[in-house]
Amino acid sequence: DAWDTGLMVLGPEKAKEVVRREGLAVYMITKEGDSFKTWMSPQFKSFLISEKN
Numbered sequence: 569d570a571w572d573t574g575l576m577v578l579g580p581e582k583a584k585e586v587v588r589r590e591g592l593a594v595y596m597i598t599k600e601g602d603s604f605k606t607w608m609s610p611q612f613k614s615f616l617i618s619e620k621n
Contacts, residue, residue, distance in 0.1 A: 580607075 571592060575583040580598045584607065587594045593611035597604055 584609075 571590075571594075575586065575594070575596075578586060580596065583594075583596065586592075587596075587609050591611055592609060593615060594609045595612050596607045598607075599605075
């Protein structure tokens with residue numbers, strides 16, 4: 569939570585650089601035009617649970 573404002577100020581691309589360098593677990597949602605894009609760091613993926621059929 570302490571990183572959120574700083575990352576927002578940097579913008580998506582520079583924020584991703586910082587996230588990768590610092591090894592942060594981040595799920596980012598950005599608005600591009602009329603749509604939204606999502607991105608997650610490798611560290612965030614470890615928090616996801618996959619469904620097994």
